[in-house]
Amino acid sequence: MDETVAEYIRRTVLKIPRDEIKPMLQKWGFLSEAQLQTINFHQLKDNISQDVVQLCEENSADIKQAAVLDIIYNHTYPNKRVWSVYQMNKTGEEMDFFDLTDFKKKIKRQLRSALKNVTITFREYEDNAIWIRIAWGTPYTKPNQYKTSYVVYHSQTPYVFISASMLKSNLPLLCQALVVASNYHDIREMELRSHSLNSLKDIVFKRYSQNFQTYYPKPLQERDVAPESDLRIIQENKNEKERIERVNREIFGDGPQPKLEFAQYKLETMFKSDPKRDVLDKKEPFRCLVKFSSPHLLESLKSLAPAGMADAPLSPLLTCIPQKARNYFKIREKKGLFPGSFVSP
Amino acid sequence: GAARTLPSIGRLSRGLLFGGAHGRVGLSPSSRLVPPAPPSQENIDSQKIAFLLRKQWTLYSVTPLYRFSDAHLRDYARLLSAFIAAEKQKGLAVEIGVELGIRVAISSLPDLRGSDRDQAAILVQLSSRSPATPKNSEEKIIWSGWFCSVSGDDFSENVPEDFTCLPLFLANGAESYTSIVGSWFQKTFDCCFRRLAISPLNLSWMAAMWTGCKVDKTASAMELVFSVPHLTQPLDISYAIHPEDAKALWDTVQKTPGEITQEEVDVFMDCLYSHFHRHFKIRLSATKLVKVSTAIASAHCDGIIKFLQSQYLTGVLMLLTELAISQIQ
Numbered sequence: 001m002d003e004t005v006a007e008y009i010r011r012t013v014l015k016i017p018r019d020e021i022k023p024m025l026q027k028w029g030f031l032s033e034a035q036l037q038t039i040n041f042h043q044l045k046d047n048i049s050q051d052v053v054q055l056c057e058e059n060s061a062d063i064k065q066a067a068v069l070d071i072i073y074n075h076t077y078p079n080k081r082v083w084s085v086y087q088m089n090k091t092g093e094e095m096d097f098f099d100l101t102d103f104k105k106k107i108k109r110q111l112r113s114a115l116k117n118v119t120i121t122f123r124e125y126e127d128n129a130i131w132i133r134i135a136w137g138t139p140y141t142k143p144n145q146y147k148t149s150y151v152v153y154h155s156q157t158p159y160v161f162i163s164a165s166m167l168k169s170n171l172p173l174l175c176q177a178l179v180v181a182s183n184y185h186d187i188r189e190m191e192l193r194s195h196s197l198n199s200l201k202d203i204v205f206k207r208y209s210q211n212f213q214t215y216y217p218k219p220l221q222e223r224d225v226a227p228e229s230d231l232r233i234i235q236e237n238k239n240e241k242e243r244i245e246r247v248n249r250e251i252f253g254d255g256p257q258p259k260l261e262f263a264q265y266k267l268e269t270m271f272k273s274d275p276k277r278d279v280l281d282k283k284e285p286f287r288c289l290v291k292f293s294s295p296h297l298l299e300s301l302k303s304l305a306p307a308g309m310a311d312a313p314l315s316p317l318l319t320c321i322p323q324k325a326r327n328y329f330k331i332r333e334k335k336g337l338f339p340g341s342f343v344s345p
Numbered sequence: 346g347a348a349r350t351l352p353s354i355g356r357l358s359r360g361l362l363f364g365g366a367h368g369r370v371g372l373s374p375s376s377r378l379v380p381p382a383p384p385s386q387e388n389i390d391s392q393k394i395a396f397l398l399r400k401q402w403t404l405y406s407v408t409p410l411y412r413f414s415d416a417h418l419r420d421y422a423r424l425l426s427a428f429i430a431a432e433k434q435k436g437l438a439v440e441i442g443v444e445l446g447i448r449v450a451i452s453s454l455p456d457l458r459g460s461d462r463d464q465a466a467i468l469v470q471l472s473s474r475s476p477a478t479p480k481n482s483e484e485k486i487i488w489s490g491w492f493c494s495v496s497g498d499d500f501s502e503n504v505p506e507d508f509t510c511l512p513l514f515l516a517n518g519a520e521s522y523t524s525i526v527g528s529w530f531q532k533t534f535d536c537c538f539r540r541l542a543i544s545p546l547n548l549s550w551m552a553a554m555w556t557g558c559k560v561d562k563t564a565s566a567m568e569l570v571f572s573v574p575h576l577t578q579p580l581d582i583s584y585a586i587h588p589e590d591a592k593a594l595w596d597t598v599q600k601t602p603g604e605i606t607q608e609e610v611d612v613f614m615d616c617l618y619s620h621f622h623r624h625f626k627i628r629l630s631a632t633k634l635v636k637v638s639t640a641i642a643s644a645h646c647d648g649i650i651k652f653l654q655s656q657y658l659t660g661v662l663m664l665l666t667e668l669a670i671s672q673i674q
Contacts, residue, residue: 271594271620279616280594286620287587289566292580300578304627307576311626318625331624 001057013049067121071133078197081163085192088158088184098155103181110177119143191328199258208258244312257298263327265290376606402515404541404648406669409508410534422451428529459496466493488518495662500670512669541648545634553610555639556595564588564640571632
């Protein structure tokens, strides 16, 4: 067995959390159940991976099998990578019958004719998801197994999720190959990026709960109130709280939000101030870049108004993220009728 | 709203006037002098202080040092070196046997001060050789710390003879070394070190003051970072403004040449908050301002500073000295 393959398998196994190693090797299916029985999965991970490599040696593993293990790892832990979303377009209305074999053949042909040295691995999953792993080389160098790109294509949709990695120069080639192999005309990158692959899918496939027009008010918890406070203020506060909750529900929906980590806004709008203030009054845009980040951005934004830090409703610039399926925006001033509103190209 | 006063309301900032003359000027309590323009104030050799730039310095306030003399720096270095060696023996030091031996160097930086009335800055550096490097190779500086006072003469005037005022201390390197060096100074000169946090109010001042500074080359953006930690999911907001646009706004806000008032800072920040609110309906004033970054320096509320340009170094140090003095009193 090639030394580089052995090392690659060793490193891949090391990435897997200890309790998941055996199940993942079983999913992989390259080592027999009998072989797996011989491994002590309670020892140090270093030793486990050495044992695995030993067994792979016995079975003469090559890079193709190692690549499959890598896909399985990334399919199980997709959130370790950043995914971008691409949308393909075709002019005709018809849904062509999707031929998987033909698709795979065309991808391989497109990539290999340009680069010669690429490792291409496919794996199909339920819900029509095709995972493609590509290790890039050049006409003169072997593929670098540690600099890989992943593509997730749902064949019944025009959407492709790509985790590119450092070799940005290969991206146009990859996009071209996808378009050709899937019988589309072109492909464009959407302004939507996240670690959470499932959330991206939720957004573009509209699988998150959207606002409902009918709404059944839930009774709010009664709060203990200090007896000496003015009853009218209490009622006003309570009304306001209820209003905020209602508005939030209308905008964000009832269910869990798709998980995004950031949103970025490039603002090229005008600076408007209170005329009494006598400050900046330029005719050119006030250029800003605003970035929101959070482990769960949409949930975080949803809780701002109830916490008293934002108005309800929150700005449509923020609440439109799932519907517009983007988290990168460029905002310019809308000219004409409504000078206070914004345009997002 | 309630009048916001500076923590140093009794402390009036003195320093080099805009234009270079010395002298004292009566200022209203809630204002500070504009940091001096660079070309005419270039009395700092950029070469010598280059090592201070683009490094993260953790800030401390230090009470006056009893019977400290800058004529004995060599002796202090020797004593500190012995102290560090002893601490290491006790097993109280840092990394596992990486360094062969730690060499201590203490020197004076006469250029780092506001005026003759300030004590010259004192620099302490710890360097070492690792077992891996060959015997005659250069030593690597593993920790630096410096005491300084820029325009702190107002404070030092009121302090008895035997005391030396260097209220600001900046450290770069492992926390454990800071602790050891700090302990030695505390024991030897009967002083007290305290971490110097920077309040959102003072960060706003820095944002306003530094935005107004004229910078030669293409400046980096003026960035404000806000944190909203207590939500179900914490949120961080970075609000970066093109430096030319930020400066244009500040220039229309600042009315009195050579002087900045609290009101002007408030108006400036309010403008930025309003612009943000107009777009996002979020009230930044209800969040916590944790970091300010401009072309000349960046400051974090935990008391961490980074100097990015040598020209305005003194101006920044002047403000930091003032904050340190406030904390001591």
